[in-house]
Amino acid sequence: AQKITQTQPGMFVQEKEAVTLDCTYDTSDQSYGLFWYKQPSSGEMIFLIYQGSYDEQNATEGRYSLNFQKARKSANLVISASQLGDSAMYFCATPHNYGQNFVFGPGTRLSVLP
Amino acid sequence: NAGVTQTPKFQVLKTGQSMTLQCAQDMNHEYMSWYRQDPGMGLRLIHYSVGAGITDQGEVPNGYNVSRSTTEDFPLRLLSAAPSQTSVYFCASSYTLGQGVYEQYFGPGTRLTVT
Numbered sequence: 480a481q482k483i484t485q486t487q488p489g490m491f492v493q494e495k496e497a498v499t500l501d502c503t504y505d506t507s508d509q510s511y512g513l514f515w516y517k518q519p520s521s522g523e524m525i526f527l528i529y530q531g532s533y534d535e536q537n538a539t540e541g542r543y544s545l546n547f548q549k550a551r552k553s554a555n556l557v558i559s560a561s562q563l564g565d566s567a568m569y570f571c572a573t574p575h576n577y578g579q580n581f582v583f584g585p586g587t588r589l590s591v592l593p
Numbered sequence: 594n595a596g597v598t599q600t601p602k603f604q605v606l607k608t609g610q611s612m613t614l615q616c617a618q619d620m621n622h623e624y625m626s627w628y629r630q631d632p633g634m635g636l637r638l639i640h641y642s643v644g645a646g647i648t649d650q651g652e653v654p655n656g657y658n659v660s661r662s663t664t665e666d667f668p669l670r671l672l673s674a675a676p677s678q679t680s681v682y683f684c685a686s687s688y689t690l691g692q693g694v695y696e697q698y699f700g701p702g703t704r705l706t707v708t
Contacts, residue, residue: 483635514696524636524683524699529690570635574695580626580651580687581697583635 481506481575483584490589492561499546500556500587502571508532511573513545513554514581518568527569530554561591595619597700599684605706606674614669614703616684624687624695625667626651627659629680630702636683642667674707681705 482505492498504513515527530538530545538545546555558565568588572581600615618625623644628636628651638651642661656678658670671678684700 488633522681522702522704524685526696526698529696572635580624580638580641581636583628583637585633585635 481508481511481573481582483571483573483582485571485584485587487587488585490587491592492558492589493592494563495560497557497559498561498589500558500569500571500589501553502555502584503551503553504571504573505552506573508575513547514572514574515543515545515554515556516570516572517565518570518586519564520567524570528556558589563591563593565589566591597684597686597698599682599700599703601703602701603704605708606671607708608674608676610674612671612674614671614682614684614705616667616669616700617665618667618684618686618698619665620686620688620698621664622686622688622698623664625661626685626687626697627657627667627669628683628685629653629678630683631680639669639682671705676707679705679707 484503511532513530517525528540528543530547537547542559544557568586570586571584597618626641627639630636637653640659642648648659682703685697687695687697
């Protein structure tokens with residue numbers, strides 16, 4: 480069964496600095512994907528970025544990038560030039576059951592300081 | 594497109610009451626799921642459906658029923674509410690990105706309190 484571990488319950492970062500949120504995963508699937516979601520205080524789940532296990536390059540989406548290290552089974556989210564609006568919970572997730580449903584980690588609460 | 598909609602946004606129930614959380618999507622997605630989110634935890638899968646007429650249990654199905662009579666709707670029923678079901682409930686529908694990879698669209702959530 481798939482499992483996602485996020486070992487940082489909370490993180491602080493100064494505005495305009497970069498921050499890395501950790502995610503390690505455990506899966507027996509040969510082909511899989513890693514997703515990151517943002518959940519602001521308003522509660523909605525916002526898709527940020529995706530990395531496929533066979534993608535040769537790390538995924539990037541604007542200020543978000545994935546530091547994907549397959550041998551270490553880690554898919555860390557890097558947020559560059561942090562903004563106050565980045566303060567939120569961040570969840571790492573991976574699909575199971577042929578991709579219809581996701582297994583989520585416990586999340587990391589990021590606080591951006593002015 | 595409205596995406597994934599959920600009603601109600603907030604609900605308070607007494608122990609033993611029953612109710613139905615509504616979920617609808619207008620993207621013609623085959624796959625739909627219900628998750629619950631408890632404080633300090635990520636989302637956990639309650640039930641899911643791979644198409645109209647087909648449902649299956651997830652990680653935490655006890656105390657909940659689902660049905661899928663149409664592609665659009667996927668209601669979640671609480672049979673006899675218990676305080677342990679106090680949580681935020683998310684409905685999601687899945688869309689394939691190809692090569693066996695799916696992206697999930699989430700509804701805004703329903704915050705349920707059982708007293």
